Amino acid sequence: MEKTELVLKLNAMLLNEMPQYQAFAADFSGNAVSQRRLLRSLMNLRPPMPLDGSFVNLQDELLKAEREEKGVVYVSDITMSFGENILLWKGDITRLAADAIVNAANSALLGCFHPCHGCIDNAIHSAAGLQLRMECDSLMKQQGHSEPVGQAKRTKAYNLPCRYVLHTVGPMVLGEVSRTDRELLASCYRSCLTLSEELGLQSVSFCCISTGEFRFPPEEAAHIAVRTVREYLIKGKQELKVIFNVFKESDFDLYKNLLAKGAD
Structure with a gap:
């Protein structure tokens, strides 16, 4: 047809x-x-x-x-690397055939209900298909309460080229960034990394959690993301490739410079 x-x-x-x-x-x-x-x-x-x-x-x-039509991007296609385990890629995360991609979700964990909204939650659910919302609904009914900030849940990926989607709710910044905001954002990354290791995954791709509608300043969020990932990989028992996925040119430059300096 x-x-x-x-x-x-x-x-x-x-x-x-x-x-x-x-x-x-x-x-x-x-x-x-x-x-x-x-x-x-x-x-x-x-x-x-x-x-x-x-x-x-x-x-x-x-x-x-x-x-x-969009074209699937495999982890082996990504050429910008910073050491053996950290990669940087600019593009549409729904094209990426990593073992898992991370979705910056809201506390309802059901996806974005705003028609054609530009958030990553909307993009992932739209490309995966309606089965993803159904599985998220089942998870939330079993849980019986809103998803806490800083944790992570796994679902199937359905029509996405990855194997799993890891859903995490980042902190929403209201005014100045607080110590709690920083700790919760780091927890999002650690929770997804821990879940990836528990699942025996070889690769996971992170979006820029909380930097869109949740208003976490991109530069500070990038520092937290890179520091948290590096600390985890140093202590981790499993070889895991981590892809920092960005969509904006400004975020690409931010992560490239931060990773190249080896500083966080």
Whole structure:
């Protein structure tokens, strides 16, 4: 089935189960780009509820085709290294075939419900498919409370090229950065590294946790990230490759300079 036909079928299925968004959908034009944006929007808005198998099959066909179109990036493709275990890569984390990628989640751990929002939580859930929200919902129901800041949980990756997604909630900075903010951000990195080791992973890719909507200053966050990772790798019992993944040019320069100096 052609991509455009897949998108239209998926939109129709979602609107059939969520008729309250018919007026919302009417604001989108009929061209392929607009209809694909509508699909992402509807997927973002859909609450965790049972998935129809026919929808999942069509969704997976589309997302896997888009994954191939974007191109999968393997850890061995990354050439910028700082020692044996630390790599730096600028690009879309949803393309990365590491054993695990880290998602900067919110305390509900269900993904971003704002249509086509620019956060990494939205990007990861949109590329993985609706099964990811369902698994996160199951984890949260078992837990019975919001996800604490500084911890980490594992889910499958579904239509992403990685094996797992590690979800961690970073600190939200309100005003000046506090000592607690710094400790909690470091805890996010340690928790993900510990979970990676427990799972026997060989590679994990970190996004810039808390530096977007949670307003942690990027430079200070990078220092904490690099210091925490280096300290863990020195003490760790397992060989683990850590990829610092950035999307902005400013973050790339920040991490490159920090890692090249060997200082944190």
